[in-house]
Amino acid sequence: MIKAVKKLITWARLKSPWVIHFNTGACNACDIEIVAALTPTYDLERFGVLQKGTPRHADVLLCSGPVTMQLQDRLVRIYEQLPEPKFVVAVGTCACSGGVFEGCYSMLGGIDEAIPVNAYIPGCPASPDAIIDGVTKLLKSYEDAEKEKLKNKKGGTGGK
Ligand code: SF4
Numbered sequence: 001m002i003k004a005v006k007k008l009i010t011w012a013r014l015k016s017p018w019v020i021h022f023n024t025g026a027c028n029a030c031d032i033e034i035v036a037a038l039t040p041t042y043d044l045e046r047f048g049v050l051q052k053g054t055p056r057h058a059d060v061l062l063c064s065g066p067v068t069m070q071l072q073d074r075l076v077r078i079y080e081q082l083p084e085p086k087f088v089v090a091v092g093t094c095a096c097s098g099g100v101f102e103g104c105y106s107m108l109g110g111i112d113e114a115i116p117v118n119a120y121i122p123g124c125p126a127s128p129d130a131i132i133d134g135v136t137k138l139l140k141s142y143e144d145a146e147k148e149k150l151k152n153k154k155g156g157t158g159g160k
Contacts, residue, residue: 016048026065
């Protein structure tokens with residue numbers, strides 16, 4: 001019964017992932033593209049993706065920009081508030097590696113300097129198509145990993 005509920009939760013999570021967006025120091029161009037991906041023109045919502053106002057309700061954290069020293073602690077706090085399993089997507093070259101801000105005295109670098117990142121979407125700015133592609137690929141790889149886990153479990157006990 002618990003297994004069935006877990007399966008249902010995973011299915012629901014994959015069919016309707018909720019996202020939260022956080023600007024860790026971006027120039028705002030990547031943020032505009034993230035917002036564009038959520039508007040009817042690109043319609044990220046057709047994949048069940050909804051934007052949430054609190055990390056406690058979100059599955060995916062979309063980060064834009066390099067991590068500034070000022071926002072580093074806040075980013076970690078937001079990350080910690082996301083329920084498991086949580087996913088982080090670095091949107092834009094700055095979020096991937098620091099980009100044009102690399103080496104700047106007030107910057108830590110890319111998002112993975114502060115928290116673990118599951119997917120990197122390069123581009124300056126990253127286009128809405130690339131953002132949609134990245135999020136859907138990330139969820140697909142999570143689905144495949146869950147299926148693999150289930151298969152290994154069945155194999156381990158010898159059951160079908
Ligand atoms: S990747 Fe380009 S558009 Fe995005 S935050 Fe950095 S400088 Fe701005």
